[in-house]
Amino acid sequence: MKPIPFRDVHLDFHTSEFIGDVGVDFDPEEFAHTLINAHVNTICIFARCHHGYCYYPTKVGVVHPGLKRKDLLGEMIEVLKTHKISVGVYTTVAWDELNARLHPEWRQVKPDKSLVETGYWKWLCLNSPYADWVEAHIRELLSNYQFDRFFIDIVMQWFDGCVCDYCLSDMEKSMLNPENPSDRRIQAIQVQRRFMKRMKSIVEEYDPEIAVYFNRSWILSANPDASLRKDLEYYSYVSIESLPTGGWGYNHFPLIAHYLMNKGIPLQSLTGRFHKSWGDFGGLKSKAALEYECLRVAVRGIRVGVGDQLHPRGRLDQATYRLIGYVYSQIERLEPWLKDTEPVADIGILIANGTGPEGVLGTDLSSEEGAMRILMELGHQFLILDEWDDFSKFKLLILPDHVYLSEELTDKLERFLEVGGRIIASYFSGLSQKTGEPILRDWPIRSIRRSRYSLNYLRPIADKLGLDVEVYDYALYEPAAYVEAVPGAEVLAKV
Ligand SMILES: [Zn+2]
Incomplete structure (x- = not known):
């Protein structure tokens, strides 16, 4: 060329x-x-x-x-x-x-x-x-x-x-x-x-x-x-x-x-x-x-x-x-x-598999964009990945809000966790595409359900989120998800 x-x-x-x-x-x-x-x-x-x-x-x-x-x-x-x-x-x-x-x-x-x-x-x-x-x-x-x-x-x-x-x-x-x-x-x-x-x-x-x-x-x-x-x-x-x-x-x-x-x-x-x-x-x-x-x-x-x-x-x-x-x-x-540079990143944001409002072939990327903005403001090096990318170069994967897992992606994430990789997942991410239930081994939640209220409040547990975060009922402005933690999981805040 x-x-x-x-x-x-x-x-x-x-x-x-x-x-x-x-x-x-x-x-x-x-x-x-x-x-x-x-x-x-x-x-x-x-x-x-x-x-x-x-x-x-x-x-x-x-x-x-x-x-x-x-x-x-x-x-x-x-x-x-x-x-x-x-x-x-x-x-x-x-x-x-x-x-x-x-x-x-x-x-x-x-x-x-x-x-x-x-x-x-x-x-x-x-x-x-x-x-x-x-x-x-x-x-x-x-x-x-x-x-x-x-x-x-x-x-x-x-x-x-x-x-x-x-x-x-x-x-x-x-x-x-x-x-x-x-x-x-x-x-x-x-x-x-x-x-x-x-x-x-x-x-x-x-x-x-x-x-x-x-x-x-x-x-x-x-x-x-x-x-x-x-x-x-x-x-x-x-x-x-x-x-x-x-x-x-x-x-x-x-x-x-x-x-x-x-x-x-x-x-x-x-x-x-x-x-x-x-x-x-x-x-x-x-x-x-x-x-x-x-x-x-x-x-x-x-x-x-x-x-x-x-x-x-x-x-x-x-x-x-x-x-x-x-x-x-x-x-x-x-x-x-x-010229001729290569990105070096240790964080990957995983894009969702078509669960957005446009149906199976669209993707609502507002959650991915939110994760991206947080990382840019904090000055972290990151790439946006899909399930066909090689995860081995990354230390942390972020699954924003609606990353449901196929069988192949589940296996890939299990291997990523086995070799010391970390995952931050929000809202319904990390659930099986097929059953809607948690599917990864050692996943710290047992069940998840949508809130029936138009907004929810988040109350941090004292001393868990650092001194800057008041123990206060923070309005989330949108419906949250209720999760049930497995025994032994560390809980930082309650909805
Ligand atoms: Zn035509």
Whole structure:
């Protein structure tokens, strides 16, 4: 795989067809020097945008009607290569306004038969003949241009599944019930995987060294059908898109990163220069905010990316690149200590196996996020694990709230305890997936039941929790669980 440098700009160019003079001010040398001065050493540039238009001469798609240059993509690639800046090429999949207009029969359909649409964008189904169109578009790009990375965006089926005619006929063949939310989710996951497999093999046909990434929402799941481990086969690297002020929040990046950091795949994370989210003009983050967001990525040994939206006339904004340069010059100095690093952690947070409100294929990660925040605030080194990870390197495993145990996981945890490992389990964690009863040998509780009250009180036992904790009836604000301790177990507080 071609190396992915550490300091990236992800240059969006979602430009409506009603805008004219597109690219009219683009100056290749000024473009490259703005990036060099900002210490950028890789950039992802656009072949096509969510409005569905292409920025290069195409026989497959439609060139943006306002484009004033013969081949904006080609000009960018050429000047970037001259200046040894690594080139990623961007294209979009499920969101393509033009194809959605031309081919309403390719659109994703919700279980209530309405068409899938979020914000501005209509969703096209990856299982429809649109996938053939995307293949032709990808082949065209690979035949005409040489580049280092391929960022294939919005490779997503609707979370609750698509029930378009193509998906329904598929589900019938594979005995999946479109009335069942879990079956619809399985269908959506399978469609995404088939699509990624197909496109990855096409890229490999042309240039096996190109690093491929399919962008979508990353949802951690320990369910064998929904686990991200299976998706990772189709990726050369993962770019964790996470703009803290753009709806992702500050906890999204560490949650996904600490899961992926030991999965053997190169990582990058994208934030944005925007005050809020993608695509605006005039949203420029404060220095302190961008510095914090980029450095917290870099200190984990993860490549840093900042998203920008190029002005339709094609000129990079100088204030934006002064801001990026302020942060990237610091990262460049630190880079010898950041590259090719490996996480060393002695605590693992085990993700649950699909007991969240979304049913068997979803995972409510609020408890895992809570455990993560405690560990980050205390400055501990940790990773987020699933039951297929190797536990032997860890001293402590945390099972937050709803980690029910399969037979395999029970055996694995027994072995972990036998060699001196420790477990902190909260609420219903540690119970058998099958029976709902405690299953581990030497587990210190005999039975557990839910409270029937809307809140409970916790009273610490004197001197057990340290001098800072008053013996007081602390409100828990939510229903607790009653547990019965086995004889000899040490009890620290009572509910
Ligand atoms: Zn469909």
